[in-house]
Amino acid sequence: MDAQTIIARRVAQELRSGNLVNLGIGIPTLVANYVPAGLNVFFQSENGLIGTGPIPEQGMAHPLLTDAGGRPISALPGAATFDSAMSFGLIRGGHVDITVLGGLQVDAGGHLANWMIPGKMVPGMGGAMDLVTGAKRVIVAMQHAAKGKSKIVAECNLPLTSARPVDLVVTDMAVIAFPGGKATLMETAPGLKVAEVLAVTEAELAIPDKVPEMKL
Numbered sequence: 001m002d003a004q005t006i007i008a009r010r011v012a013q014e015l016r017s018g019n020l021v022n023l024g025i026g027i028p029t030l031v032a033n034y035v036p037a038g039l040n041v042f043f044q045s046e047n048g049l050i051g052t053g054p055i056p057e058q059g060m061a062h063p064l065l066t067d068a069g070g071r072p073i074s075a076l077p078g079a080a081t082f083d084s085a086m087s088f089g090l091i092r093g094g095h096v097d098i099t100v101l102g103g104l105q106v107d108a109g110g111h112l113a114n115w116m117i118p119g120k121m122v123p124g125m126g127g128a129m130d131l132v133t134g135a136k137r138v139i140v141a142m143q144h145a146a147k148g149k150s151k152i153v154a155e156c157n158l159p160l161t162s163a164r165p166v167d168l169v170v171t172d173m174a175v176i177a178f179p180g181g182k183a184t185l186m187e188t189a190p191g192l193k194v195a196e197v198l199a200v201t202e203a204e205l206a207i208p209d210k211v212p213e214m215k216l
Contacts, residue, residue, distance in 0.1 A: 001216065003172035006189055007141050009034045009216050010170050011100055014139060015041050022046060022091070022131055024101040024114075025069030027141045029055060031100055044096060046127040048087045051079025068127065091127065091134045099135035101128055103142040103169070105156045108203040110165030110178035112140055113158035132162035144171035150202040152176065152183070173197050175214065182206050187214045 001009075008030035015021060015031075017040045023029050033054045035041055043052040045067045052067065053074035061072030090096060105113040114128050132138050142151055152169070169176040174197045175187035184206040188197055190213050198205065 003143055004030055006172050006214070006216065007143070007170050010175065010187075010214050011139055011141050012036065013215075014137075014168065014170075015039060015098065017041065019097040020044055020050070020090075020095060022096050022099040022135065023052075023067075024099070024128065024131070024141075025067065025071065026102040027143075028100040028102060029067060029069075029071060029073075031141070044087070044090065045073065046084070046087050046091065046131070048082050048084055049073070049075065049079060050082075051076045088127070088130055091130045094134055094136065096131070096135040098137045098139060099131040100139045100141050101131065101161075103140040103151065105151055105153050105158055106140055106142075106166060106169050106176075107153050107156045108183045109181055110167075110169075110183065111156055111163075112138075112161045112166050113156040114140075114161050115159065128161045132164055132166065137168075138164070138166040140166050140169045142169070142171060144173040144197075145200050150200055152205075153202045154204070173200065176205065184208065185211055187212055189214055190216065 004027050007027050011031045012034035020042045022044045023031055042050050044050045045052055047068040053076040056072050056074045067073045103112050103114045173189050177184050177186050183203050194211050
């Protein structure tokens with residue numbers, strides 16, 4: 001199983017029936033492919049759609065049906081479309097139950113950085129500031145390290161997305177939560193030991209007595 005699949009499958013386990021869920025671009029969009037059978041979840045795209053389904057199969061994409069990042073999406077029966085004002089009203093009004101976002105860094109206190117300084121590099125900010133501030137629960141789905149550097153850092157040196165800490169980070173190596181504002185290792189990926197996760201993690205993690213493996 002590749003890294004992105006591990007992350008998406010594990011994040012999908014956090015969804016509950018009736019949730020209104022926003023998926024960011026990149027790895028988060030894959031979560032829609034792994035919703036457990038029988039779970040009735042409503043996916044929202046901030047460009048104005050509730051009822052997005054799995055990523056369309058090759059050749060089945062509609063050019064006018066995309067997510068906020070411009071990638072093809074599908075719409076399930078009963079889906080609703082609306083303008084951006086309504087969409088961000090839902091987000092800022094606290095009606096989104098879960099947002100799943102990609103990240104560049106998450107620090108030991110759960111603060112997320114997921115955009116670069118303008119003019120330096122893409123990606124841009126998108127609706128992340130509103131989502132992190134307004135959603136009831138924030139989950140970051142990202143690879144544990146990039147270019148040999150940990151993305152779980154002691155303190156973010158990129159601009160923060162929001163002053164609000166995130167609730168959960170799911171990587172290809174671990175699940176990390178922040179009880180009491182302290183980064184805590186909750187699960188390891190199948191086949192990985194705690195020491196192997198710590199070896200590629202810059203931030204100090206609290207380690208419970210028992211750290212189970214992800215059940216994928």
